[in-house]
Amino acid sequence: MFEIDPRDRNPIYEQVVERLKELIIHDVLKEDEKLPSVRDLAKQVMINPNTIQKAYRELESQGYIYSLKGRGSFVSPTYTTENKEKREKVMEQLKKLLAEALYLGVTEEELKALITEVGGGE
Amino acid sequence: MFEIDPRDRNPIYEQVVERLKELIIHDVLKEDEKLPSVRDLAKQVMINPNTIQKAYRELESQGYIYSLKGRGSFVSPTYTTENKEKREKVMEQLKKLLAEALYLGVTEEELKALITEVGGGE
DNA sequence: TTAACTGTATTAGTATTTATAGTACACTTA
DNA sequence: TAAGTGTACTATAAATACTAATACAGTTAA
Numbered sequence: 474m475f476e477i478d479p480r481d482r483n484p485i486y487e488q489v490v491e492r493l494k495e496l497i498i499h500d501v502l503k504e505d506e507k508l509p510s511v512r513d514l515a516k517q518v519m520i521n522p523n524t525i526q527k528a529y530r531e532l533e534s535q536g537y538i539y540s541l542k543g544r545g546s547f548v549s550p551t552y553t554t555e556n557k558e559k560r561e562k563v564m565e566q567l568k569k570l571l572a573e574a575l576y577l578g579v580t581e582e583e584l585k586a587l588i589t590e591v592g593g594g595e
Numbered sequence: 596m597f598e599i600d601p602r603d604r605n606p607i608y609e610q611v612v613e614r615l616k617e618l619i620i621h622d623v624l625k626e627d628e629k630l631p632s633v634r635d636l637a638k639q640v641m642i643n644p645n646t647i648q649k650a651y652r653e654l655e656s657q658g659y660i661y662s663l664k665g666r667g668s669f670v671s672p673t674y675t676t677e678n679k680e681k682r683e684k685v686m687e688q689l690k691k692l693l694a695e696a697l698y699l700g701v702t703e704e705e706l707k708a709l710i711t712e713v714g715g716g717e
Numbered sequence: 718t719t720a721a722c723t724g725t726a727t728t729a730g731t732a733t734t735t736a737t738a739g740t741a742c743a744c745t746t747a
Numbered sequence: 748t749a750a751g752t753g754t755a756c757t758a759t760a761a762a763t764a765c766t767a768a769t770a771c772a773g774t775t776a777a
Binding site: 494495497498499551556559560563564566567568569570571572573574575576577578579581584585587588589591592 | 616617619620621673678681682685686688689690691692693694695696697698699700701703706707709710711713714
């Protein structure tokens, strides 16, 4: 599914969160698709199940997955009630990053091209 | 100059870095302008000078300021050799954030409008 | 030269975070 | 029932983050 980089300064559970988030955002993991169980993924990645559990809890609190006791963890449907908050947070971060990019000399045209590039794959 | 929010979960030195970066990016602090001394800023913000020093060191390693022993710390000129790297990093982060925004339902048009909004103030 | 100002380095102590381990419980499914 | 799920809790060790106190070295201006 993915691998952990031991040289990465970021904590393992954060790496797991990031990798899974990427898979979800890029639609590799589809809506309501079942994720590996906590224990399975722990075996795959060769780390402690509690670390996976922590990552799953984080993803759930961020609204990307939902978990059902005894059944498993699944990818959340894209449009949920929490989406508005998430969108606003992302937009805030985007504002800061865009201002920084412009400060560094990136042009508005380059930025708009980037949007087309990222969004074009659908 | 700015204030520290004690309720903010982020460490003080990071808050200092963020605030100063904002001032630099938004051109409140101009090229080669002198920043407050480590000790002065520490008094202003009511924290330990070492915490400011850490923030300054971080800003220096990120290329936003440069420090001269005995003289002070100053805002870096915008275009430096390290800019290419910085730009690439920011573009990478932007790609991820843009993909996330699109996933959350933000349209390409909204994103392009955001660019115009951020960049329009100059 | 001296005094007061700069950044910097070092050391220390405390708090927090991270990762792991073990155990137990409750629910679902075959 | 048995095996597989998520979840909760405690404990521990290690690493990292954070702040603080102090001392050192360079610059500047009186």
